[in-house]
Amino acid sequence: MNNDQLEGKWKQIKGEFKQKYGDLTDDDVTYTEGKFDELLGRLQEKTGRDKEELKREIDRW
Secondary structure, eight states: OOHHHHHHHHHHHHHHHHHHSTTOOHHHHHHHHHHHHHHHHHHHHHHOOOHHHHHHHHHHO
């Protein structure tokens, strides 16, 4: 999965969350994006694998 695909998938998920939880704001979503990036960074640090490889593995889950 490339970055464009991942970004598209994330936008779909954001839209679904906003529809389901009407009081969810863009700030909430931005915070969540930051936490996901933080998670990827920690996984990279702990495993020594690159970001794209980790994204592919997450996509397979």
